[in-house]
Amino acid sequence: MVKHIILWTLNPELSEEQKNNVKADIKKGLEGLLGVVPGLTEIKVNISGRLDSSNCDVMLDSTLESAEALKAYATHPAHVEVANTKVRPYTVQRTCLDFEI
Numbered sequence: 001m002v003k004h005i006i007l008w009t010l011n012p013e014l015s016e017e018q019k020n021n022v023k024a025d026i027k028k029g030l031e032g033l034l035g036v037v038p039g040l041t042e043i044k045v046n047i048s049g050r051l052d053s054s055n056c057d058v059m060l061d062s063t064l065e066s067a068e069a070l071k072a073y074a075t076h077p078a079h080v081e082v083a084n085t086k087v088r089p090y091t092v093q094r095t096c097l098d099f100e101i
Helices: 016-031 067-075 077-090
Strands: 002-010 040-046 058-064 091-100
Touching: 002 016, 002 067, 016 040, 016 058, 016 077, 058 067, 067 077, 067 091, 077 091
Parallel strands: none
Antiparallel strands: 002 058, 002 091, 040 058
């Protein structure tokens, strides 16, 4: 099993209302991949409860069956669609941590 954790910082030029809408769209899009992308066993996007001590806005916490499943997830058309339409246009920084569990 592999954990795939991503932290994003949203574009600071977005209004608070825009940020809330973007975060909701990211959550809906990414969590909607469960059952669509083979090898993806768990996916949760945290968009609420952020403390002022945080320096990012959105967290993806996902589990995949293997490193090979992670590679396939990265290029799966459904994932690419979400990344290109819901995430990348609105984020300015991405941090990733992948590890075996």
